[in-house]
Structure formats: structure tokens, C-alpha cells
Amino acid sequence: KNQVEQSPQSLIILEGKNCTLQCNYTVSPFSNLRWYKQDTGRGPVSLTIMTFSENTKSNGRYTATLDADTKQSSLHITASQLSDSASYICVVSAKLGYGGSQGNLIFGKGTKLSVKP
Amino acid sequence: DAGVTQSPTHLIKTRGQHVTLRCSPISGHKSVSWYQQVLGQGPQFIFQYYEKEERGRGNFPDRFSARQFPNYSSELNVNALLLGDSALYLCASSPGPVYEQYFGPGTRLTVT
Numbered sequence: 001k002n003q004v005e006q007s008p009q010s011l012i013i014l015e016g017k018n019c020t021l022q023c024n025y026t027v028s029p030f031s032n033l034r035w036y037k038q039d040t041g042r043g044p045v046s047l048t049i050m051t052f053s054e055n056t057k058s059n060g061r062y063t064a065t066l067d068a069d070t071k072q073s074s075l076h077i078t079a080s081q082l083s084d085s086a087s088y089i090c091v092v093s094a095k096l097g098y099g100g101s102q103g104n105l106i107f108g109k110g111t112k113l114s115v116k117p
Numbered sequence: 118d119a120g121v122t123q124s125p126t127h128l129i130k131t132r133g134q135h136v137t138l139r140c141s142p143i144s145g146h147k148s149v150s151w152y153q154q155v156l157g158q159g160p161q162f163i164f165q166y167y168e169k170e171e172r173g174r175g176n177f178p179d180r181f182s183a184r185q186f187p188n189y190s191s192e193l194n195v196n197a198l199l200l201g202d203s204a205l206y207l208c209a210s211s212p213g214p215v216y217e218q219y220f221g222p223g224t225r226l227t228v229t
Contacts, residue, residue, distance in 0.1 A: 004159075036220075043121070043207050043220035044160070089159055104173070105150075105218065107159035 002027045004092050004108035012114045017080055021111045023073040023090030031093040031104070035064050035075045038087045038110065047075070047088075080115045087112050119143070121210050121221035129227045130198050138193040138224045142210030148172075149191040150218060151183055152207040160207055166191055167214050195226075203228045 004025045013019050025033070032051045036044035048057045048064040050073075056065045061078045077084055087110040094104050122141045130136050142149050148167040152160035162175040166185035185191045189210075195202055205225050209218035 034217075041205065041223070041225060043209075043222045045220070046217065049217060104165075104214065105162065107152075107161070109157075109159045 002092075002094060002106045004090055004106050006088075006090050006108040006111050008111060009109070010112040010114070012116060013080055015080060015082055015115055015117050018076065018078050019080060019113065021075045021077075021088050021090075021113070023075070023108055025071050025073070025090070025092045025106070025108075027071075027092040027094050027106050029095045030068065030071075031095045033064075033066055033073050034091045034093070035062070035073075036089045036091060038089055040086070044089055044091075077113075080113075082115050082117060085113060085115045121208055121219055123206075123208050123221040123224050125224060126222065127225045127227075129229060131229055132198055132200060134198050135194065135196045136198060136226060138195075138206050138208075138226070140191045140193070140208030140210075140221060142189050142191070142208075143219055146210040146212050146219075147189050148211045148214050148216070149185055149189065150209045150211075151191070151193045152209065153177070153202075154205040154207055154223070156204070163193070165214060172214055198228045200228050202226065 007022045034049045035047045038044040050066045063076045089110040090108040150165040151163040154160040164183045165173040169185045180196045183193045205223040207223045208221045211218045
């Protein structure tokens, strides 16, 4: 079964500190991996999207890495800000037609990040 | 350009009632997907429509149905509401089924 596991479930850090969120997946055949930021009660907003051949991608203070061999990804947040408080969701896309009843996007449950002053 | 819009933003219904949620995709996008997100969980795929045809369906009962109109907007209908249907319902649009999806703000449904 296609699955995406994220860790930790929740994380509290102080403003200005760095943090790294983890994502492991068992999705095949793999198409791409995305990280989304979701504020409470709002729709997810895309941070990065990486294909099989990409190892790292940055978006401002957010840097995502992908190891397609071990099927692991990480999202590193540098110099955290209060506005970074949100849930971060890892989403893996299966190639069209292979997602079955899950559709071609398989979502993790997210990591809830709280940045404290 | 406007992003994905959804209406209503909030909705309170009673068990057994039915509900219709609406989604307008980004201009030029022909694919719309619906997701259910229960508090504390990741979104769960419900439906995907492309060019007015159903292209995928998640593990949801037949009480859930959807359609896409000629202007590519979409409706999600849920009949015989249960307490467990309380969730944030997200709509996402994309130019086609394999492209980047852009999410709307969601409709918060509360069933009492």
C-alpha cells in the first residue's frame, strides 16, 4: 500500500532556531514529492516540488532534500519565524493511474510546528 | 488572477441532512480534485474530475458524489450526513491530472 510517514508529529522550537522535518514514503511508481505548509483551517500551500532526479530544492528559508534510493525526504527550516507555525505536509505523487483509490497524491499526516518567541 | 475559491467557508448541518460544497478552479485549469481533512490528519482523496469526467475516486461511500460543470467549476454533494463527516473539505485545481495542484481555502463542515 502506498504510504507517507512523517516525523515528528509535532515540534516546538524557539524563534530564530533551525529545524528539520522528516518524510519516509513507500509510493511506487514514484513521480514527485512535494512539501506543503498548511495554516490552521486553511488550504495547503506548496513550498517545493522535487522529481526523481533532484536531490535538493530551496524556497527562501525552506530547503527540501530527497533521497530516492532510501525513499526519504527532509524539510529544513532556517532561522525560524513565528509565522512558520503551521502544519507541514509531505505529499508523494504516484504516476497517473497507479494511485488506485488514493488518487495520484498520497498525503502524510503532517508535522505540526510551533515557533515560540 | 484569482486562486481557487470555495463556498461556503463554514457550514453547520444536522445529521441526516445533505450538503453541497462548491469550488471554482483557477482560470484555465480543467482538473478539480476534492479532499476531506479531519482535524489532525492529512487530506484524504475523495474525487478527481478532468474535462467533466470522473478520473479517480477514493474510499468514500456512495453518499459522496460530485460533478464538474462545462466551466470546470465543481460541486461535492454529501447525503445523509454523519457526525464523522465533520471536516475541512479542500478543493484543488490543476491544468490537468498530472500537474501541480493548487488548493483552495477549504469549507469547514460541522455536523451536529
